[in-house]
Amino acid sequence: MTKNKVSVAPLLDVRNLEVAFFTKDGVVKAVNNISYTLDSGDTLALVGESGCGKTVSILAMLRLLPEPPAKIMGGQVFLEGQDILKLKPSQMHAVRGSQIAIIFQDPMTSLNPVMPIGDQIAEAIQVNFGAGKRVALNRTVELLKRVGLPNASSHLKSYPHQFSGGMRQRVMIAMAISCRPKLLIADEPTTALDVTIQAQIVDLVKELQQELGMTMIWITHDLGMVARLAKRVIVMYAGHIVEMGPTNQLFANPQHPYTTGLLKSVPGIEMEADQELCYIEGMPPDMIRLPQGCPFSPRCSFRSDRCLSERPELVEQGPSIGTACWNLDRVQNW
Numbered sequence: 154m155t156k157n158k159v160s161v162a163p164l165l166d167v168r169n170l171e172v173a174f175f176t177k178d179g180v181v182k183a184v185n186n187i188s189y190t191l192d193s194g195d196t197l198a199l200v201g202e203s204g205c206g207k208t209v210s211i212l213a214m215l216r217l218l219p220e221p222p223a224k225i226m227g228g229q230v231f232l233e234g235q236d237i238l239k240l241k242p243s244q245m246h247a248v249r250g251s252q253i254a255i256i257f258q259d260p261m262t263s264l265n266p267v268m269p270i271g272d273q274i275a276e277a278i279q280v281n282f283g284a285g286k287r288v289a290l291n292r293t294v295e296l297l298k299r300v301g302l303p304n305a306s307s308h309l310k311s312y313p314h315q316f317s318g319g320m321r322q323r324v325m326i327a328m329a330i331s332c333r334p335k336l337l338i339a340d341e342p343t344t345a346l347d348v349t350i351q352a353q354i355v356d357l358v359k360e361l362q363q364e365l366g367m368t369m370i371w372i373t374h375d376l377g378m379v380a381r382l383a384k385r386v387i388v389m390y391a392g393h394i395v396e397m398g399p400t401n402q403l404f405a406n407p408q409h410p411y412t413t414g415l416l417k418s419v420p421g422i423e424m425e426a427d428q429e430l431c432y433i434e435g436m437p438p439d440m441i442r443l444p445q446g447c448p449f450s451p452r453c454s455f456r457s458d459r460c461l462s463e464r465p466e467l468v469e470q471g472p473s474i475g476t477a478c479w480n481l482d483r484v485q486n487w
Contacts (some may be wrong), residue, residue: 162234163190164368165336170228172206172213175221179441183209185392186228190473193335196362196369198383198400200376200415204437206392207372208340214238215253215338216245232336251281254334256358258341260321264313271309274328281332296327300357319350323357330361337362340372355382376419380404385473388412391438391448394467398474408476410453447479455480 172184184206191197199207212218214230214237229236237248257263265273274296275289284292290309297305300323313321322342329337339358343351355378362369371382379386379400386403388396388411396409407413417431435452444450450460459479467475 161192163231164193164233165191166229166231167210167214168229168231170210170213170230171226172209172218172223173226174223176441181440182443183223183392183440184213185443187389187392187394188467189387189394189397191336191368191370193368194366195385196371196383198371198373198379198386199389200373200379200386201389202374202437204440205389207389210389211255211338211340211370211372215249215255216240216242217249247281250277250334251332252334253336253338254329254332255338255340256322256325256329256342258344260318260325261313263325264321266313269310269312270316270324271311274324274331277328277331292331293327296331297324299330299361300324300327301353302327318346319354322346322350322354326354326358326361330365330367333365333367335368336370337367338370338372341374343375343378376404376415388415391440391443393448393477394475395449395478396476397467398471402474408470408481409449409478410455410480411449447477 167190168188170184170187174181174183187206187210189197199210201207209218213223213225216238218225225238228238230238232248232252237245240248264270271290271293274293275286278284278289278292279286293309294306297308302308302320302323313324316324325342337358342358343354346354358369359382361367371378373379383400386398386400387394388403388409390411396403396407396412403412404416407416411433414431414433418433420430433452438444438448438451444461446459446461446463447453447456447465450456453460457480463479465477465479467477469475
């Protein structure tokens with residue numbers, strides 16, 4: 154007798170999310186009808202060049218975009234079955250920090266420059282747990298020790314400008330995990346750091362994820378980092394999802410010409426000293442005047458007449474696997 158498998162709903166379910174910015178020059182179509190799911194405990198990477206909509210999609214989900222000029226034009230974002238786009242501001246405030254937390258790219262602009270870092274972290278604990286000041290500060294010291302900040306208790310009254318970039322990022326991580334969120338989002342948290350510190354921060358976040366059992370989204374353009382961290386990858390271009398799939402499969406057998414171009418442009422250890430890197434010709438499209446067909450068509454060496462006139466939909470090729478391209482057979486033989 155075969156037992157029926159119990160279907161477990163995803164922690165995060167993004168459906169047809171669309172975001173636009175209304176500017177004096179026109180409507181910037183920043184995020185265009187993107188959908189994906191994320192299971193509890195998994196790690197997902199959002200990959201793509203600057204301006205492709207990675208961060209905007211996350212800020213829209215967290216309701217952190219200024220409205221106006223931004224506007225969520227459509228879609229739903231379910232967190233454990235609840236559409237958080239429909240929550241009142243006060244309800245959404247309770248979700249941020251306690252259920253979803255984010256580590257921003259630049260901690261210097263994310264931390265309050267005139268408030269001691271101890272008070273900043275303790276405030277989050279007090280607001281979300283109703284803890285007293287002394288309890289919150291004791292918890293803050295524990296968090297700073299956990300993220301590897303030396304002499305943690307002596308830094309409670311220090312200000313952000315008194316720390317190095319790596320130390321400020323550790324403070325941001327401590328603040329992000331202070332309320333044990335179910336979903337942690339890392340928005341290119343190592344971009345402004347040197348290579349050695351980058352590796353330390355990545356290893357730290359990975360350890361904390363395993364220790365606390367958090368689900369994660371990494372926003373990055375660093376494909377090497379993706380290979381180390383993510384179970385699944387979503388590749389974005391011009392506000393669209395052009396490919397998604399398991400990391401190992403996508404890296405070994407990319408289907409979309411943009412993904413293929415990204416992977417071919419990464420230097421390898423077996424390259425000859427005089428060997429030239431591959432690169433993707435052209436420039437990203439004007440987000441106010443996107444091409445009628447495939448947004449990547451002006452830069453694609455496989456484009457056909459259909460690519461210029463019809464926009465391809467993301468075609469599923471398996472569970473959470475899909476590609477938006479009219480010429481898959483030609484790309485696969487590249």
